[in-house]
Amino acid sequence: MPEIIRWHTPVIHMRRTATRDTELAGKTIRQGDKVVMWYVSGNRDESVHAEPDAFRIERPKVRQHLAFGAGIHRCVGDRLAEL
Ligand code: HEM
Structure with a gap:
């Protein structure tokens, strides 16, 4: 599942509004900036999931x-x- x-x-x-200045992956985010979170992109992040486009139910840390x-x-x- x-x-x-x-x-x-x-x-x-979804979108968030930054509550303070910060830096994320080398990008500066200022307080008040609107930031879009692409869950779909995070779920295809090859630094987290090996071969992310492949469908593998036996993945480690699935x-x-x-x-x-x-x-x-x-x-x-x-x-x-999930049910
Ligand atoms: C496949 C089904 C579902 C998916 C993929 C899903 C996904 C999500 C996502 C991505 C968020 C936003 C998290 C964030 O803002 O970072 C969320 C929030 C929420 N979901 Fe779901 N959801 C599902 C089903 C449900 C169900 C069945 C319920 C209630 C019975 C539910 C209730 C909520 C509520 C109340 C929030 C807001 C939580 C908050 O802002 O504190 N969701 N969901």
Whole structure:
């Protein structure tokens, strides 16, 4: 199941507003900037998932995906959705 939702990633993106200046992967983000989170891109990050476009239910750390978001806004219905 986790590999299905990683590979498909039903929620494509959401947006946040930066609450402070920071830097992410060499890019400067200023307080107040609008930042789009592409879950689908994170789930195809080759530095995290080997051959990310391949569908492999036996992946190591198969639950390490972003299809339900991360942090305090992580999907509260994730377990229900998995059922
Ligand atoms: C395949 C099904 C689902 C997917 C892919 C999904 C995905 C997501 C994602 C990506 C977020 C945003 C996380 C973020 O902002 O970082 C989210 C938030 C949320 N989801 Fe889901 N979700 C699913 C099903 C459900 C279900 C079944 C429920 C409730 C029964 C639910 C309730 C919520 C709620 C209440 C939030 C907002 C949480 C917050 O902002 O604190 N979701 N979901």
